[in-house]
Amino acid sequence: MANKPRVGIFDFTGCEGCELNQLNFEDQLLDILEHVxxxxxxxxxxxxxxxxxxxFVEGALSTPDCIKRIHEIRRKTKVLVALGACAVxxxxxxxxxxxxxEQVREEVYGQDKYLFPTLPALPLSAVVKVDVNVRxxxxxxxxxxKVFTALVMGKAPIEPGxxxxxxxxxxxxxxxxxxxxxxxxxxxxxxxxxxxPTFGQYCTGCRGLVPEPNVEAMQExxxxxxxxxxxxxxxxxxxxxxxxxGVS
Amino acid sequence: xxxxxxxxGKVAAFIAHLQSQKTVYAPHRKGRNAFAFAPVERPEDVVLxxxxxxxxxxxxxxPAREELLSFNLVENTCAQPAVAPLDAVFLGVHSYxxxxxxxxxxxxxxxxxxxxxxxxRQGALIVGVGFxxxxxxxxxxxxxxxxDTTGCDLFLHPCEGGYALEALTPGGExxxxxxxxxxxxxGLPAAAPFHQHIYVPQAKLKDVLAHGYDSEVWEEEAEKCTxxxxxxxxxxxxxxxxxxxxxxxxxxxxxxxxxWDGCLLRSFTEVAGGEVFREEPxxxxxxxxxxxxxxxxDETGEPWCVGCGRCTASCTAGISIVSIVNRLVxxxxxxxx
Ligand code: SF4
Ligand code: SF4
Ligand code: SF4
Ligand code: SF4
Numbered sequence: 001m002a003n004k005p006r007v008g009i010f011d012f013t014g015c016e017g018c019e020l021n022q023l024n025f026e027d028q029l030l031d032i033l034e035h036v037x038x039x040x041x042x043x044x045x046x047x048x049x050x051x052x053x054x055x056f057v058e059g060a061l062s063t064p065d066c067i068k069r070i071h072e073i074r075r076k077t078k079v080l081v082a083l084g085a086c087a088v089x090x091x092x093x094x095x096x097x098x099x100x101x102e103q104v105r106e107e108v109y110g111q112d113k114y115l116f117p118t119l120p121a122l123p124l125s126a127v128v129k130v131d132v133n134v135r136x137x138x139x140x141x142x143x144x145x146k147v148f149t150a151l152v153m154g155k156a157p158i159e160p161g162x163x164x165x166x167x168x169x170x171x172x173x174x175x176x177x178x179x180x181x182x183x184x185x186x187x188x189x190x191x192x193x194x195x196x197p198t199f200g201q202y203c204t205g206c207r208g209l210v211p212e213p214n215v216e217a218m219q220e221x222x223x224x225x226x227x228x229x230x231x232x233x234x235x236x237x238x239x240x241x242x243x244x245x246g247v248s
Numbered sequence: 249x250x251x252x253x254x255x256x257g258k259v260a261a262f263i264a265h266l267q268s269q270k271t272v273y274a275p276h277r278k279g280r281n282a283f284a285f286a287p288v289e290r291p292e293d294v295v296l297x298x299x300x301x302x303x304x305x306x307x308x309x310x311p312a313r314e315e316l317l318s319f320n321l322v323e324n325t326c327a328q329p330a331v332a333p334l335d336a337v338f339l340g341v342h343s344y345x346x347x348x349x350x351x352x353x354x355x356x357x358x359x360x361x362x363x364x365x366x367x368x369r370q371g372a373l374i375v376g377v378g379f380x381x382x383x384x385x386x387x388x389x390x391x392x393x394x395x396d397t398t399g400c401d402l403f404l405h406p407c408e409g410g411y412a413l414e415a416l417t418p419g420g421e422x423x424x425x426x427x428x429x430x431x432x433x434x435g436l437p438a439a440a441p442f443h444q445h446i447y448v449p450q451a452k453l454k455d456v457l458a459h460g461y462d463s464e465v466w467e468e469e470a471e472k473c474t475x476x477x478x479x480x481x482x483x484x485x486x487x488x489x490x491x492x493x494x495x496x497x498x499x500x501x502x503x504x505x506x507x508w509d510g511c512l513l514r515s516f517t518e519v520a521g522g523e524v525f526r527e528e529p530x531x532x533x534x535x536x537x538x539x540x541x542x543x544x545x546d547e548t549g550e551p552w553c554v555g556c557g558r559c560t561a562s563c564t565a566g567i568s569i570v571s572i573v574n575r576l577v578x579x580x581x582x583x584x585x
Contacts, residue, residue, distance in 0.1 A: 031497045149495045158492070161515030162477060169481035170312040170507060172302045174279030177564050186476035186564055200279070210475070212514060214529065217474045221564045 005053035005152065008040035010073055012059030012066050013093055013121060017138040018084035019058060025141065035152045051076050054151055058083040058139075060093045060121040067119070067127055074128040079151060082123070082130045083144070085137035085239055089208045089248070092137070093121035094241035126247055132157050137206035137239065140192045160191040161211050164203050168194035176202050182225050184235065187213040205239045215244065250421075252429035255410040263291035265427045266337050270373070273308060274339040275301050288339070296340045296404065299382045300556055304345045304484035305338050306352060309368045310508075316364075316491065317504040331363070333370035337423065340377045340404075343396040344387040344554035348484030349374075350399050351552060355487060355544075373419050376400035377411075378439075384557025386444035386570055392554055394439055405436050412436055444570045448577055450541070450551050457542040459583070460576035466530035469572060472565045473512070475529050479536065479559035479567070480510020485552050486539075488516065511535050537572055 011019060025032065039049040055077040061067055074080060085091035096104045097120040105113040124130050132151070134144045143160075150157035164185035168175070176183045176197050184205035185197060196203050209215070215236065222232035237244060254262055266272045271287060274294040278284040283298040285305055303312070319326035353369065356362035378395045379385070387394070397403040401420030404411040412432040415421045448456065480486045490509040495502035509516050512533065517526040526532050540553035553569065560568045 028497050035499065145497055146494065149497060149499055152499055153495060161518065162509075162513050163474070165476040165478045166481055166508075166510070166513065169303070169478055172278070172284045172307065172312070174282030174302065175478075175562060175564070178281045179279065183564075186474035186478070210514070212475075214471075214474050217472050217565055220472065221474070224566070225564075 004035060004037045006039045006049065006051065007036045008049060008052045008055045008073070008077070009038065009042075010040075010055060010057045010069075011042065012057070012070070012087070012124075013062040014059035014084065014086035014091065016058070018086075028145065032148060035148075049076070052078065054079045054081060056081045056083050057124060058087050060086040060090045061124065061127055062093060062119055062121045064117055064119065070124060070128050079131045080124070080128065081132045081134060081147065081151075082125065083134050084139035085135065085206050085208065086121075087124050088130075088133045088135050089240060090121045090123045090126075090242040091239060094123075095237060096121060097241055097245070097247075098237060121242075123242060123248060126242070133159060133208075135189060135207040136192055140207065142193060143191045160189060162190040163210055164188045164190050164192065164194050164197070164207070166190055167192070168197045170194075171198055173197050176200070177225065182222050182227060182235070184218065186221065187215065187218045187236075205236065207239075209240050209243050213243075250415050251432040252413045252415070252424070253410065253432040254404065254413045254429060257410075258429075259294075259296070259410070260291040262427060263288060263294055263339065266339060266375075266423060267291070269337070269423060271334075271336040272339050273305065273336055278302065285338075294340065296377050297379075297406070298340075299379070300342070300385075300558055300561065301345075302558075302562075303482060304348055304556070304558075305341055306345075306348065306484050306487075308334060308336075308338075309349070309365050309372075310352070310362075310487060313505055313507045314364065315503045316506050318501065319503070320501045321495070322500045331367045333372075334368050335371035337373045337375060339375045341374050341400070342379050342387075342556070343376055343394060343398070343400075344385075344392050344556045345484055346374055346376055346399040347387075347392050347396075348554045348556070351485050351550075351554070352487060354548070373401045373423060374399060375420075375423075376403040378404065378406045380406075380440045381442045381444075382557070383443050384561040385555060386442055386446060386557060387555030388442040389444070389446040389570075390450075390551040390553055390555045395436065407432075407434070407437050444555075444557065446570060446573050446577070450545055450549060453541050453551070453573070453577075454546055456573075456576050456580040457538060459580045461534070463576060463579060465572055465575050465579075466534045469533050469567050470529035473529055473533060473567055474565060475512055475514055475532065476564070477510040477513040477516070478562050478564070479569075480512050481508055482558040482562050483510075484556060484558070485554060486510060490516070511539065533567075533572075537569060540569070541573065 055073050082088045109116045147157040167190045181202045183202040185203040188205045189207045189210050219232045273285050274288050275283045275298050276286045283301045317326050356365045401417045403414045488509050489506045491506050493504050518524045544552045
């Protein structure tokens with residue numbers, strides 16, 4: 001390929017578990033690097049670039065500085081890709097949003113709280129236009145590879161809109177509800193090949209809600225399977241606190 | 249044709265005898281409380297007394313995921329993978345799942361014949377088995393008793409101490425060659441009752457559904473429904489699919505995959521340009537039920553639901569197709585009677 005896309009990799013508030021070098025890509029990482037030129041990556045190199053074809057951004061926005069930086073990245077980038085649940089939905093960080101922000105600040109930083117300005121944890125899309133999402137906590141490798149090849153080919157990646165249940169059924173799995181467990185698969189976006197139910201775990205909803213989710217129906221299902229209304233809400237909030245409040 | 253007695257103690261030897269002739273697919277335990285068809289490795293792992301499997305044997309003829317094409321972007325070439333007749337024995341299939349395969353045969357022969365499905369279907373021999381209806385089965389209401397042998401080559405009727413093994417076709421008799429069994433002289437035990445019923449025949453359901461098109465039941469059920477699509481994906485007569493191209497990481501080659509999809513899913517009704525042609529969950533629920541009892545049924549005179557109960561048993565929201573249909577019947581009778 002004559003002109004390799006110029007790529008930058010950025011991180012905000014998150015555990016850095018989604019960063020490319022953290023993931024177990026094994027042989028594929030070399031193939032990935034073959035197709036692009038990485039020009040900006042705090043983890044691995046110095047320097048900044050003025051123009052980018054693709055920016056991969058992980059982490060949620062949670063400080064005034066984050067907001068400034070994401071605007072800078074957006075300005076110089078053609079395609080902005082949100083990597084992982086924190087960047088796409090605000091992730092676990094967004095749990096702090098369900099309580100008053102001052103209380104959260106006080107609990108975490110105590111009397112030093114004035115040194116650490118904090119904002120509700122937001123998905124990138126709440127502040128700038130995001131072109132592509134790679135979901136999951138940590139991000140789903142399968143989806144990253146699909147998105148990556150589509151972008152290298154100059155095509156728009158297709159974002160799955162089906163539920164995790166569909167992938168679970170494609171694999172002929174036993175539904176974990178049959179074992180007396182609960183699961184958020186019915187309202188969670190497919191794309192991970194239903195990996196948790198496949199290994200006998202339940203889906204915690206890390207890939208975010210399907211488009212137009214029937215949250216009330218999901219809550220009723222959880223309650224019918226033994227959870228209190230409050231616990232049902234908490235299960236749904238784990239990865240989707242922002243979406244449940246209409247922030248996305 | 250003939251009826252033999254297969255005592256319980258000989259079942260494993262019988263399965264081994266089938267294995268010596270062809271690949272055998274049969275129900276196995278999967279997870280804690282579920283069952284799934286799988287190729288038989290050890291005859292003693294086969295479970296012949298089970299309520300229902302997660303998917304039906306449809307998955308062997310119309311795989312959940314299937315490569316339709318592989319392509320090479322550098323050489324600009326593509327190839328269809330070889331598809332061969334399965335030439336296998338399907339052991340321990342319930343009557344409703346055999347009927348479901350016959351319905352799919354109809355769907356895939358009509359119009360544009362579905363090459364892959366029809367090729368795989370060739371040579372399949374079916375050994376049916378009776379079952380005790382649980383609280384979800386209602387195949388009796390759609391004309392399929394538990395002991396119905398339609399479409400089977402052999403059938404295992406559960407009876408005292410084992411099975412009355414009925415040979416129904418020359419293919420079935422061929423499977424028995426070399427496995428001597430005594431004749432089964434006694435009659436068959438009375439069929440166990442169903443616990444779910446749709447009380448009206450298809451001829452009337454045709455009018456019932458037409459009358460129920462604008463029923464409130466669709467909205468009421470949609471309120472409980474997460475649009476997860478499970479009811480479609482587990483249905484043995486559903487055959488909708490989506491097709492997706494995937495390119496491998498070298499960006500030189502890839503494949504086109506077909507996978508099951510379903511009309512309850514919002515994304516299924518989303519087409520090019522982002523238009524969603526069946527936006528309301530209530531409309532999608534109605535569409536599913538009409539696909540089972542009206543659209544194809546008006547042409548064939550038969551329900552396109554085989555009463556397996558999978559959709560209802562697997563719906564985490566507890567939405568029951570039998571309750572929906574019976575509600576429509578009641579509404580119809582209240583007006584027309
Ligand atoms: S285990 Fe979860 S994802 Fe799988 S079918 Fe059941 S509810 Fe859906
Ligand atoms: S099954 Fe659910 S929790 Fe597990 S990876 Fe998939 S979306 Fe995340
Ligand atoms: S399985 Fe139940 S909740 Fe899921 S789409 Fe079907 S009716 Fe709705
Ligand atoms: S509609 Fe439900 S009961 Fe009828 S065949 Fe399909 S899954 Fe079975």
